[in-house]
Amino acid sequence: MTDETQHTPDGAAKPRRLPVTDLSLVVLIGTSGSGKSTFAREHFAPTQVISSDYCRGLVSDDENDQSASADAFELLHFIVGKRLAAGRLTVVDATNVQPAARKQLVALAREHDVLPIAIVLDVPPGICAERNRSRPDRDFGGHVIPRQHRELRRSLGGLEREGFRKVHHLRGVAEVAAAEIVLEKRWNDLRERTGPFDLVGDIHGCRAELETLLTRLGYRLTRDDQGRPVDAEHPEGRTAVFVGDLVDRGPDTPGVLRLVMGMVAAGHALCVPGNHENKLGRAMAGRQVTVAHGLQESLDQLAAEPEEFRAEVRAFMRDLVSHYLLDGGRLVVCHAGLPEKYHGRNSGRVRSHALYGETTGETDEFGLPVRYPWAEEYRGKALVVYGHTPVPTASFLNNTICLDTGCVFGGSLTALRYPERELVAVPAEQEWYAPVRPLITDAPGAREGRPLDLADVAGRRVVETSLHGRVSVREENAAAALEVMSRFALDPRLLSYLPPTMAPSATSRREGYLEHPEEAFFAYRADGVSQVLCEEKHMGSRAVLLVARDPQALEKRFGLVGPGAIWTRTGRAFLGDEQLTEALLDRVRAAAERSGLFAELATDWLLLDTELLPWSLKAVELLRRQYAAVGAAARSALPEVLAALERTGARGIDGLAELTERHRRRVTDAEAFSAAYRRYCWPTEGLSGVRLAPFQVLAAEGANLAVRPHDEHLAWIDRLVAADEQWVADQARAGQQARQHTDGTAQPEPLLRATGRLLVDTTDEASIAAGIAWWEELTGAGGEGMVVKPLASLVRTAPGEGRPGGLVQPGLKVRGREYLRLIYGPDYTEHLDALRQRALGHKRSLALREYALGLEALDRLAGGEPLWRVHEPVFAVLALESEPVDPRL
Numbered sequence: 001m002t003d004e005t006q007h008t009p010d011g012a013a014k015p016r017r018l019p020v021t022d023l024s025l026v027v028l029i030g031t032s033g034s035g036k037s038t039f040a041r042e043h044f045a046p047t048q049v050i051s052s053d054y055c056r057g058l059v060s061d062d063e064n065d066q067s068a069s070a071d072a073f074e075l076l077h078f079i080v081g082k083r084l085a086a087g088r089l090t091v092v093d094a095t096n097v098q099p100a101a102r103k104q105l106v107a108l109a110r111e112h113d114v115l116p117i118a119i120v121l122d123v124p125p126g127i128c129a130e131r132n133r134s135r136p137d138r139d140f141g142g143h144v145i146p147r148q149h150r151e152l153r154r155s156l157g158g159l160e161r162e163g164f165r166k167v168h169h170l171r172g173v174a175e176v177a178a179a180e181i182v183l184e185k186r187w188n189d190l191r192e193r194t195g196p197f198d199l200v201g202d203i204h205g206c207r208a209e210l211e212t213l214l215t216r217l218g219y220r221l222t223r224d225d226q227g228r229p230v231d232a233e234h235p236e237g238r239t240a241v242f243v244g245d246l247v248d249r250g251p252d253t254p255g256v257l258r259l260v261m262g263m264v265a266a267g268h269a270l271c272v273p274g275n276h277e278n279k280l281g282r283a284m285a286g287r288q289v290t291v292a293h294g295l296q297e298s299l300d301q302l303a304a305e306p307e308e309f310r311a312e313v314r315a316f317m318r319d320l321v322s323h324y325l326l327d328g329g330r331l332v333v334c335h336a337g338l339p340e341k342y343h344g345r346n347s348g349r350v351r352s353h354a355l356y357g358e359t360t361g362e363t364d365e366f367g368l369p370v371r372y373p374w375a376e377e378y379r380g381k382a383l384v385v386y387g388h389t390p391v392p393t394a395s396f397l398n399n400t401i402c403l404d405t406g407c408v409f410g411g412s413l414t415a416l417r418y419p420e421r422e423l424v425a426v427p428a429e430q431e432w433y434a435p436v437r438p439l440i441t442d443a444p445g446a447r448e449g450r451p452l453d454l455a456d457v458a459g460r461r462v463v464e465t466s467l468h469g470r471v472s473v474r475e476e477n478a479a480a481a482l483e484v485m486s487r488f489a490l491d492p493r494l495l496s497y498l499p500p501t502m503a504p505s506a507t508s509r510r511e512g513y514l515e516h517p518e519e520a521f522f523a524y525r526a527d528g529v530s531q532v533l534c535e536e537k538h539m540g541s542r543a544v545l546l547v548a549r550d551p552q553a554l555e556k557r558f559g560l561v562g563p564g565a566i567w568t569r570t571g572r573a574f575l576g577d578e579q580l581t582e583a584l585l586d587r588v589r590a591a592a593e594r595s596g597l598f599a600e601l602a603t604d605w606l607l608l609d610t611e612l613l614p615w616s617l618k619a620v621e622l623l624r625r626q627y628a629a630v631g632a633a634a635r636s637a638l639p640e641v642l643a644a645l646e647r648t649g650a651r652g653i654d655g656l657a658e659l660t661e662r663h664r665r666r667v668t669d670a671e672a673f674s675a676a677y678r679r680y681c682w683p684t685e686g687l688s689g690v691r692l693a694p695f696q697v698l699a700a701e702g703a704n705l706a707v708r709p710h711d712e713h714l715a716w717i718d719r720l721v722a723a724d725e726q727w728v729a730d731q732a733r734a735g736q737q738a739r740q741h742t743d744g745t746a747q748p749e750p751l752l753r754a755t756g757r758l759l760v761d762t763t764d765e766a767s768i769a770a771g772i773a774w775w776e777e778l779t780g781a782g783g784e785g786m787v788v789k790p791l792a793s794l795v796r797t798a799p800g801e802g803r804p805g806g807l808v809q810p811g812l813k814v815r816g817r818e819y820l821r822l823i824y825g826p827d828y829t830e831h832l833d834a835l836r837q838r839a840l841g842h843k844r845s846l847a848l849r850e851y852a853l854g855l856e857a858l859d860r861l862a863g864g865e866p867l868w869r870v871h872e873p874v875f876a877v878l879a880l881e882s883e884p885v886d887p888r889l
Helices: 036-043 052-060 066-085 099-111 125-133 144-162 172-178 207-216 253-265 275-284 295-303 307-318 348-356 475-487 517-526 578-595 616-650 657-678 710-733 765-780 820-824 828-835 841-862 867-880
Strands: 016-021 024-029 049-051 090-093 115-122 166-171 179-184 197-200 220-223 229-233 239-242 269-271 324-326 331-333 359-363 369-371 383-386 400-402 412-418 422-427 461-465 469-473 531-537 541-548 564-567 605-613 691-700 757-761 785-790 812-815
Touching: 016 024, 016 115, 016 166, 024 036, 024 099, 024 144, 036 049, 036 090, 036 115, 036 179, 049 052, 049 066, 052 066, 052 090, 066 090, 066 099, 099 115, 099 144, 115 144, 125 144, 144 166, 166 172, 172 179, 207 220, 207 229, 207 253, 207 412, 207 422, 229 253, 253 269, 253 295, 253 307, 275 295, 275 307, 275 348, 295 307, 383 412, 461 841, 461 867, 469 475, 469 841, 469 867, 475 867, 517 531, 517 765, 517 785, 517 812, 531 710, 531 765, 541 578, 541 691, 564 578, 578 691, 578 710, 691 710, 691 841, 710 757, 757 765, 765 785, 820 828, 841 867
Parallel strands: 016 179, 024 090, 024 115, 049 090, 115 166, 197 239, 239 269, 331 383, 383 400
Antiparallel strands: 197 412, 220 229, 324 331, 359 369, 412 422, 461 469, 531 757, 531 785, 541 564, 541 605, 605 691, 785 812
16 A cells, blocks of 8 residues: 655645556456546546446446446456456556456456556545536435545455555545656566577576586686676677576586676576575475475585675566567566466466476376476467477577576586577586486477477468468368378478479560569569579479488487388378389499598488489379370361361362461460470389489488588589489499399499589570570470579578568479460460469469478477477478469469
8 A cells, every 4th residue: 555645845645656557457446436537538548448338338328327336347358358358557447446346357457467556546435426516427325426536435445365466545635636657667568678588497506507508608707706606798799597496406506696696696697596596495485395406505515605695686587577478579488487478477376387387287207297298389579488398409490599408417508599599508527416317308399209290280270481471271172181291291200391283474475485584583583682503304203212321320319210201292102112212222322422521411311302203103104094085185186187187178168268377376286285295205224214303402310401502512412422423333334234124224324413503694685685595505405494493592582672571482383385285285385375374373482381390390390309290391281282273283
């Protein structure tokens, strides 16, 4: 409660400053006529005030209809709940003199984890009655105001016990008029601090490792006259942020506290409390606690310190704030993790979750509580950095990361550089404390042994990607993907990547062309991309290869023993012949070994994006049913029709010239159609006739290589091709041409095919002309066309000049005129005007979403994340493939 009213020498009330937390529920309390509505109007925004009178008017068209009060207050509570859920300061304008009315409001504040604040307008009943007499709409009996005033007086002593965190008591009209509302920031709101930050995981008394880590991060330590570190400052102004559990178990809790407290006091660091600080603080304050989990070590070590230091420790731990919002709300730091609904909130429940997390109510075989996997369900925009549950290595999960890597248990002490998202770790000097449970991955969502679950993929899904934000998957698309994945796909442990779809270039306006390279060059130039790589487009079928260096190489990362796998864009095994699959993988493995690629990339496996030729190797049934049938029918029927037209015209019948010429073009188009698909078909037997054209090395152990420049990829591919060609030459020189191999090949043939390429400068007209000429040469010789890609591979644009900013298309395909006959029909050139109306927007959007998902899967794979995490974006790519998009694009 506030003090008695103070007055100036002339008798006027002194201005009263009433602190109000910027996110809170303010409950005005006073009799009718005490001036609550006027007070609310003067001190708060109209949208912040929810009036019972207004709600009564909404439900009954009469603000004074007391029979509508029940509905009015139900509406008021609903609106208040919605505002608090949205994080809005809310003021309730009602009499609120009865405990039952206030109880519901306090419960709403608690439900939404905000502070309830009471402002009491204690105005004499006579003044209230006089005010009401001047208002004809306030026609109620004379007993009402005295009764309300009695209820108010009875309530004054118990408001804090009811749950109000602040109570401002304004006595009399003068003090009400002199009041001034002062909005206070929440203690956890440091959004104005933008970093950069270095976030440090659980230390547990490992002072030496902390010194080493801070030094590696670039901090300069300051020591006292006894050589003890008492501060650390970064020359570039970075701020260290400690996620709690500074104390217990380790060899030097006082040393850690002395250093961290010094950094916080100097403004060089922030710190949130851990559950161990909470318990140690209560023990030092004389509270009854169970001495366990390393607490005795801290108490013994602190007992040797001066009382002055212990008092500083008590004050430090008492003042720690449960969690912090930083960098405009994009970063949340706490000890045990925090769901988005608790970010920036203040309540005992929020503090408890921030300190201890949430458990399932079960215990594991070591008698320790099983943590609820909140991070698996987290979809918040803010990065949540926490510790509490030790993991072998830190990794990102749904925009969260656990930094407790078990230093005190012999693991490491880890820091996260923010916003760089770089991890820096130093190993423990020794195992300082034997863990009850072995140091295994057990943080929320990071458990390697967790199997795939139907709940991971069923229903509407939202996948968080680092490059493209949230990507949504509709429920019906997820159902279609689940059908494919469950019935036809490879073992999901191997499906670490599915290739994204690719958008064509913008429609050309050139006479006779639907697609032309200049459109791709101009598009990238508009996006600020000056260097593009044109790659020959092989007419085969897209295939992803997982190649193992030896049969056991995949076991550690993928949980399977074998040579690897080959799969299609929908995750199905590419070749039905297991022996042929192994023979092909063995040739690629040998080429990677010979070329030194395994050694250079320090990996025992490679993931490759390729085209497998000929087209007929995979699509033979499609060719027979669709392309060959159409071509045969056209070649059979059209010549006879043309001959009949020509004979009729020869007899002198007029009006047939145009029709005859049209059918003559159709005969030519039919021949061109058949010639087009035949170019991409040839017989194969075993590996004989099979060709593999890799164009990207997607990933290796611990590395997402897909973001590397395309010329690096093609250089790696060239080495693979050269190694394979050398193997064939060696076989020939050894006189083994006639040996019958297990794959059925009588004579070794080159398997790997290089990808032709040309670098084009989109700002140079001569370079563009050279690119167009190269495309014309490729397509003129029967090639499918080319793919134009930014040389840098991954390119993002900043907003500006009418552009929203974001990812640039990773590639644009430009297909040749003759190949497009297979896509749009033999005589598509007769309908170019109509085809130019094709809509590309959805295809482009789909290509970017699938590209971002593919890179997200590779990032998670490289980061060593568990299978279900890698599988999540892979499944989303498959689901997006069922979106309705013109398949000809």
